[in-house]
Every structure is written in structure tokens, then in C-alpha cells.
Amino acid sequence: MIIYDGCEEDYRGVIGQLFSHVSSENIVWISLGSFRFMPSLKSIIKKRFPDSKIIYGEFIQGLDGKMRYFKPLRIKLYQNIISHIRSIAPDVLIYFCMEDDEVWKKSLGFIPSECGGLPGMLDESAARHCGLNVVE
Structure with a gap:
């Protein structure tokens, strides 16, 4: 996800559209993540997309060396989006792409x-949706 003024409302709209076309019973899981990029990409974006504001958010360099939104901003966005998804599809598995335990705990509990x-x-969710009996 990309953070910009009005993004939470826009993402709620996308979620509404998604669930108006696809039943939550047909969704095995939803992966959430936010924009991150290698620092060297900044100059390329500036050159190729001079009007883009995407690289001017509140970014910090993460442990992986990539620029990512400041953690409290990501958590706030995730909490809002997860709350909206849960209001429509309480049983759909939601997970994060490339987030640490703190973000998981504060956003998903x-x-x-x-x-x-x-x-x-992921295996359990897929097995449940496919009606499989998984024996270990």
C-alpha cells in the first residue's frame, strides 16, 4: 500500500469493490504490505517520474537497507484497513508481507x-478452503 492523503478512504473503496465481486468464502488469504524501495531507486524515480510524490513520504531505512514508511504510519494504516476487512470478512486470513513481529502484534494482535x-x-487456511484433511 502507498500512503497519501485520503488513502485509507480509497483503500476502503477498493476493499468494498473486491468483496462486492468475490465472496469472502472464496478468498483463502489476503497479504498486506506497504511500499518500500532501495535508496538507489529514488534518483531513478525522480528522473523518470518528475511529478511523482511517492518518494517524499516519511521514510526510514530499514534493517534490510530498504526505505520504508515510518513504522507508526504503517501500523495506523494496517489497523484501519484490517478493521474494514474484518467488518466484511471476519474469517479471512490476513497476513503481512515483510513486516516484523511488532507490526504483526500491534496490527493483527x-x-x-x-x-x-x-x-x-497459510497451509491451514488453504486446506480449510479446499476441504482437505491434512494429516501430519
Whole structure:
């Protein structure tokens, strides 16, 4: 997701459109993530897209070396979007792409390791949606 003025309202609209066309019963999981980029990409974006404001948000350099939105901004956006998804589809698995345990805990209320790890969570959701009996 990209943070800009009015983005939360726009993303709520996208979510509404999604669920007006696809039943939540047919969604195995939803992966959420936010824009991040290598610092060297900034000059390329400036040159190729001089009118773009995408690189002028509140970014910090993460442990992976990539520029990402300031953590409190990501958490606020995620909490808002997750709340809206849950109001429509309370049982759909939501997970994060490239977020740490703090973001998981503050946004979703748990961390993957508390639930058997992300691969297990995804497998369980897929098996449930496909009607499979998984034996370990």
C-alpha cells in the first residue's frame, strides 16, 4: 500500500469493490504490505517520474537497507484497513508481507510464531478452503 492523503478512504473503496465481486468464502488469504524501495531507486524515480510524490513520504531505512514508511504510519494504516476487512470478512486470513513481529502484534494482535508460523497458517487456511484433511 502507498500512503497519501485520503488513502485509507480509497483503500476502503477498493476493499468494498473486491468483496462486492468475490465472496469472502472464496478468498483463502489476503497479504498486506506497504511500499518500500532501495535508496538507489529514488534518483531513478525522480528522473523518470518528475511529478511523482511517492518518494517524499516519511521514510526510514530499514534493517534490510530498504526505505520504508515510518513504522507508526504503517501500523495506523494496517489497523484501519484490517478493521474494514474484518467488518466484511471476519474469517479471512490476513497476513503481512515483510513486516516484523511488532507490526504483526500491534496490527493483527498476534505474531505468526504464536500460531505455528506463517507457512503453517497459510497451509491451514488453504486446506480449510479446499476441504482437505491434512494429516501430519
